[in-house]
Every structure is written in structure tokens, then in C-alpha cells.
Amino acid sequence: MNTTQPNFSVIGGGSWATAIVKMLSENLDQITWYMRNNEAIDHILMHSHNPNYISSVEFDTDKLILTNDINKAVLNADVLIFAIPSAFLNEALNQIKVNFKDKIIFSAIKGIVPESYLIVGEHFNEKYKISYDNIGVITGPCHAEEVALERLSYLTIACANEDKANLVAQYMSSDYIKCKITEDVIGTEYAAVLKNIYAIAAGMAHGLGYGDNFQSVLMSNSIREMKRFIKKRYKMKRNINDSAYLGDLLVTGYSVFSRNRMFGNMIGKGYTVKSAQLEMNMIAEGYYAVKSAYIINNSSKKKTKTPIINAVHKVLYENKNPRKVFKKLSDKMD
Numbered sequence: 001m002n003t004t005q006p007n008f009s010v011i012g013g014g015s016w017a018t019a020i021v022k023m024l025s026e027n028l029d030q031i032t033w034y035m036r037n038n039e040a041i042d043h044i045l046m047h048s049h050n051p052n053y054i055s056s057v058e059f060d061t062d063k064l065i066l067t068n069d070i071n072k073a074v075l076n077a078d079v080l081i082f083a084i085p086s087a088f089l090n091e092a093l094n095q096i097k098v099n100f101k102d103k104i105i106f107s108a109i110k111g112i113v114p115e116s117y118l119i120v121g122e123h124f125n126e127k128y129k130i131s132y133d134n135i136g137v138i139t140g141p142c143h144a145e146e147v148a149l150e151r152l153s154y155l156t157i158a159c160a161n162e163d164k165a166n167l168v169a170q171y172m173s174s175d176y177i178k179c180k181i182t183e184d185v186i187g188t189e190y191a192a193v194l195k196n197i198y199a200i201a202a203g204m205a206h207g208l209g210y211g212d213n214f215q216s217v218l219m220s221n222s223i224r225e226m227k228r229f230i231k232k233r234y235k236m237k238r239n240i241n242d243s244a245y246l247g248d249l250l251v252t253g254y255s256v257f258s259r260n261r262m263f264g265n266m267i268g269k270g271y272t273v274k275s276a277q278l279e280m281n282m283i284a285e286g287y288y289a290v291k292s293a294y295i296i297n298n299s300s301k302k303k304t305k306t307p308i309i310n311a312v313h314k315v316l317y318e319n320k321n322p323r324k325v326f327k328k329l330s331d332k333m334d
Contacts, residue, residue: 005029006167009077011070011092013037014283015053016108017083019144021064022057026174032065034073041066054148071098079104079168081138082120085283086111089120093128101129104164106136106157110192111285112292119189133161136168137185139192141247142177143257150176156244157181158188182244186234191226191245194309196286197293198222199252200264201312204322207268210330217333218308219253225308229293232302260286267315268322291317307332 005028010021013035024031035041043051044066048058067073074080074096080103084092090113107120116123121137124130136159146153155172157179159165169179182188201222202215210218226249227240240246252258263284266276273287294313297306311329314320 006078006171007032007076008079008081008171009034009073010081010083011073012083012108013040013050013053014083014085015144018050018053018057019142019147020081020083020108020138020172021059022147023172023174023177025059025063026177027171028063030063030065032067032073032076034067034070036068038068041068054144057148070095074098074100074103077103079106081106081108083108085109085285085288086113086120087283087288089113089123090115102134104134104136104167105130106138106159106168107189108138109285110139110196111289112193112296114288114292117292117296119186119193121185121189132185134164135159135185136161136165137189137192138168138172139188139244139248141243141251143251143255145257147177152176152178154243154247155179156188156242156248158183158185158244160185180243182242184236184238184244187230187236187238188244190230190233191248193285193289194226194229194293195222195249195252196260196284197290197309197312198226198249199258199260200267200284200286200290200316201308202253203258203261203264203266204268204312204315205264205326206261207265207270208323208326210326214330214333215253219250221333222253222308223249225306228304229297229306229309232300232304260284263287264312273316286312287316 009032010017011034021033049055075098086109109120113123121135124135139156142153142155157165157169165181169181173179223246259282290312293309311325314325315322
């Protein structure tokens with residue numbers, strides 16, 4: 001690793017990747033940024049902003065090494081930050097031909113890898129033999145859109161190795177970004193996955209005409225369901241009311257910036273899955289996450305009660321009527 005600044009490479013060209021590059025650029029002289037879209041790269045170099053995502057963010061392009069060659073981005077990095085939708089992670093990893101076993105790898109992906117039914121940290125550990133000492137997670141509560149506006153936001157940086165968590169936190173912190181570190185890599189990553197599912201549920205409820213009273217009960221039940229699910233996957237001492245769990249759930253479930261809530265709202269109003277996805281023109285990670293979480297829970301000896309996950313799965317994957325599903329769900333709430 002460099003004696004001055006470590007080399008960071010960000011993998012992804014979407015909203016969250018763009019926000020992460022913005023945060024890093026507050027502290028680093030140079031960042032390598034990989035994205036597939038050559039037109040977007042050319043646009044950033046010419047106009048200093050991403051044409052497709054949070055385009056209000058202006059970059060100092062002298063700080064950016066932009067590339068559509070993922071192997072170049074990997075070679076350039078001491079720290080690799082993956083910020084692409086989980087559904088496309090395997091495709092990106094299959095393009096990497098250079099050795100990355102000794103890299104520090106942080107996931108900013110809020111999803112489960114569909115090919116392995118593993119969260120990203122587990123996927124890197126089991127499929128690529130990356131030590132958990134070199135694997136971390138970047139999670140919220142934090143929206144890319146509020147980072148763009150430089151509104152005070154909070155990140156949770158999780159890594160088994162405290163020094164590496166502190167390293168990433170150091171370069172992502174600024175006047176408007178506050179970072180907290182934790183060793184609960186698996187718990188925070190599962191929380192980041194599950195809160196998207198619960199945000200879809202909250203959006204569906206809103207689209208169906210349920211009010212604030214039901215929403216508050218739904219969120220209360222969601223955090224308890226999250227606690228049960230995570231505890232079955234990885235038991236350790238954690239406070240589920242901390243920002244990485246409850247805080248991230250609340251901001252994703254209630255915010256107007258939440259893609260997953262927006263997606264659920266459209267489904268509740270009568271859109272088909274395909275029409276909602278086309279109109280949004282953005283990935284709602286919770287759509288993929290609910291299928292994976294449902295399969296993980298129902299194929300595991302560590303199965304637990306997940307009525308909210310089951311309800312969202314019925315609507316999105318079993319073509320059940322949202323109004324009937326939520327009527328049954330509401331009867332189970334307490």
C-alpha cells in the first residue's frame with residue numbers, strides 16, 4: 001500500500017457509485033472509476049458530471065481515472081469498492097482476469113448474489129477465497145441524492161479488521177458525511193438487503209391506500225423480522241436499533257428518494273413488475289433480494305417467521321393480488 005494515500009477503485013456507474021466517488025474525491029487526489037458505458041465516460045470527461053445518475057454532482061476530472069476496463073481498475077487498486085447491482089455482480093467478476101486476492105474489498109451493494117444466494121461478502125469469501133479480514137461493507141442510512149446535495153448523512157463501515165474499517169472511513173468522511181465503524185460485516189450487509197424488501201412493502205401499502213398508522217406498525221414488525229432473520233444467519237451481540245439496521249430501514253421505508261419504496265408504490269397502484277421497472281429506469285434491488293431472501297429462509301435449517309418477506313414474494317413472484325395479500329398480512333400485524 002502507498003505510504004501516502006491508498007489507491008481506491010470504484011466499480012459501477014450508477015447513483016450510489018457516483019455518490020461514493022464524490023465522497024472519496026473530498027479526500028483523495030486520485031480515484032479510478034470503472035463503468036461499462038463509454039458514452040458516460042466521455043460525457044464526464046467533457047462536462048464533469050454523470051449524464052445518467054445524480055447529474056448535479058460536478059467532478060474535478062483531474063482526480064478521476066475513468067475506464068471501461070475492469071482489469072485496469074482492479075490493478076490500480078489497493079481498495080476496491082463494488083457498487084453495482086447484485087444481479088450484475090457475477091457478470092462483472094467473470095471479466096476480471098487479474099489476481100485480486102490481496103486487495104481490500106468493500107461492498108456497497110445492497111443485494112444477494114443470485115447465482116450463489118450469498119450476500120456479497122460471503123460470495124467473495126466462499127467463491128474467491130478472500131479473507132474476511134480483507135472484506136468490508138459500506139452501508140447507510142444514506143441516500144445518494146442527499147450526498148449530491150451535501151446534506152448531513154451517515155455511513156456505517158463494517159470490517160472484521162478495525163484498521164481497514166477506519167481506513168475506508170477516513171477517506172469517506174467529510175463535513176457532511178459522518179462514518180461509524182462496526183465489526184458486524186454479515187449483520188449489516190443482511191440488514192442492507194432486507195430493508196429494501198421492507199421498503200417495497202411500505203411502498204405497496206402506500207399505493208394500496210394504507211395510511212401512516214399502518215405504515216408505523218409495518219416498520220415496527222419489519223425491524224423485528226429483520227432481527228430474527230439476521231440472528232438465524234449470524235449470531236452475535238448487536239443492537240438492532242442502531243443506525244445501520246433501524247436507521248437504514250426507516251430512511252429506505254419512508255424517503256421520497258427510495259427507489260424500492262417507489263417501486264412498491266407503483267405495484268400497489270396496479271403497475272405490473274415489468275411496467276414499473278421500465279418507467280423507473282433504475283434498479284430496485286429489493287425486487288431481486290426478496291426472491292433470494294425467500295429461498296434462503298425456506299431452504300434453510302435456520303428458518304424463521306418472515307410474513308412480510310413472504311407477502312412481498314407472493315405479489316412480485318407468485319402474481320398474487322396485492323390488496324388480498326396485504327389484507328392477510330395486516331391481520332398478522334401486532
